[in-house]
Amino acid sequence: MRINKERLKNSMLEIGNIGKDPTGGITRLAFSPEYNIAARRLSQMMEAAGLEVKQDRLGSVFGRRYGEDDTLPVIMFGSHLDTVKNGGFFDGLLGIMAGLEIINTLNDLGRTTKYPLELVAFNAEEGSEMGGTFASRVMAGLISPDDQYLQEHLPEYNLRPEDLAAARRDLNEIKAFIEVHIEQGTVLESEQIPIGIVNGIAGITRYKVIITGEANHSGTTPMRLRKDALITAAKLILKIEDIAVELGEPFVATIGTLEIKPGAVNVIPGEVELIIELRDLDQHKIETAGEKITSYINQLSKDIQIEKIVNKTPVKTDPGMANIIETACKKLEIPGRKILSGAGHDAKEIARKVPTGMIFVPSIAGKSHCPEEKTSWEDIYLGTEVLLETILSI
């Protein structure tokens, strides 16, 4: 291998442990102090690798390396620096540090690529009030400055509409985008193949649901007179599972947050707010699920509001890029296979506008977004070597 394994591992440990929880997970939430510390340190490491570094107002870090013809558009690669709450070490981090490693490897080799290179660490890829893949969508011009929901939430992160405009890039300046990422599933591990060449990424739709009941004293309201919002929520949760199973794989539906108001042991739940997330590679199946859920809600109670807050359609990655990655694997004699991604990624958003490729490495037991998230260092080295070869081949 041409990459320096030790250097890659050390740089991952240095940035990846910022935000480590006492329980062993990583909490480096978008816009948090931990995120900012990591972005600062990463900028220093990128500068040390000779990159011209800029951080935009959304907190994403960009580092540019000159090309043989510096007037050509850049080949961009990287991933996201933020994590979920008590999440894993590798998610997002890998794509950034693999990118930094290949910059350092090119420096070691004294190689200049034809196109300039640009390493990126995006902010706010994980689900937040902004809906996930926030910074990459802004960069790719995929967010309307008129988006009402977003405008309402910008002040929570001390952002103004002008900041979004400033973070948008002219996509003619980007030749291609490549992201290395952990699979977050079990396909590669079960087939013992170290490289996945992503050819499609699932769409994500999220609904906010507010169920209104009647808050009342728990000791004096007979069961028959109650309007308990949590019992209605329980019915909805089970129905959504039924709908998901019935639609069949790869469709998935998840309720990951649920809040009760007022939320006291001796008060009947007067309101429940929850978020339903639907994912599939087929937008039609997501819409069918949305209709089934809405229809069930209408028959369950008239006191339920449902609002679509996120709607990101599925995306196919660029076939040309997939071929280049496949050829790189063959040349390096590293086994690879085409794969679909169930998770959303920055690459998915960018793929709508720029030829995009994505390289997966195996997740042990498929675990992700949790402290147990793990990928073997050997697979990380292989994935990084494939990234290097891919970039040299463009």
Place this chain on the structure above:
Amino acid sequence: MRINKERLKNSMLEIGNIGKDPTGGITRLAFSPEYNIAARRLSQMMEAAGLEVKQDRLGSVFGRRYGEDDTLPVIMFGSHLDTVKNGGFFDGLLGIMAGLEIINTLNDLGRTTKYPLELVAFNAEEGSEMGGTFASRVMAGLISPDDQYLQEHLPEYNLRPEDLAAARRDLNEIKAFIEVHIEQGTVLESEQIPIGIVNGIAGITRYKVIITGEANHSGTTPMRLRKDALITAAKLILKIEDIAVELGEPFVATIGTLEIKPGAVNVIPGEVELIIELRDLDQHKIETAGEKITSYINQLSKDIQIEKIVNKTPVKTDPGMANIIETACKKLEIPGRKILSGAGHDAKEIARKVPTGMIFVPSIAGKSHCPEEKTSWEDIYLGTEVLLETILSI
């Protein structure tokens, strides 16, 4: 009437609006700044009424009025000053301010009672980490200083075991206890009777349940491989409702709090913690429900822990006291009826050790623990007048 309606209403408004939420509810949580402000102002009003006022380390306020024979034990009356989150105006407050009004009325009339009188405003009657009716249980010696659960939570309220010992009273000093309270149910309103003479108070058992699932990325874990703690919780919520309906009135079961970990839109719930509350006038029915729930949990999953955190048995109030209240109603020609209480009260705890009576007034639409909680001022005046007559009759 002998009481001063205007003075009673004004004093209720003065104390009762402390902790008012923007939404119209009252949040005067135990041990909160709002509670402390209310306790301070109440102490001043009690001193102005000529009482000898003391506040104990738990935050309860006591005010003593001399008797004809000041060596006799006191007749104690009052209720609690704390509220639930976004709760109602009348719950607790009424019993305290009715008590203050009769002190002022006795002052107006120049009357001294045979026994000394003592007005009390208890802290922490509502559900908290302490399990509800905290201060009254401590006063009555119903809390063991060795209680492990309690000891663990004392520091959260800046309390030490010595403070509990100091707040305990010699019950030989208390001749009787009387509490005026809103019904928090619909019996009196539906029968248009202004006074309820309580002859029994429901027992309360609470269980803490922790359901362990597997936190994982929502986009990459197929439905068939998930261990979603929220889906298990939903099954349990619906089963508990079934059990409650089957056991029949007045049995009620409530899940008022539920927390998901990690609680992110794109992570499968890895843990759910919830609290189940069971109430009935028959301890045997509460135990039967507990067994049915435990048995269902055992068949549902081996990854559910259930722990009983509160177990307060039902109590019958003192028949002698009930007769005195009934006689007072007859003498005043105010309609009254015997009634059972579904809610826990300070009086319920004290009744285990001291002859205790309880006077209910109607709740409009039975609403309580919510901003809509309401009782007509006319019924409040009637309840206070009955309290005055009861105390004069002992």
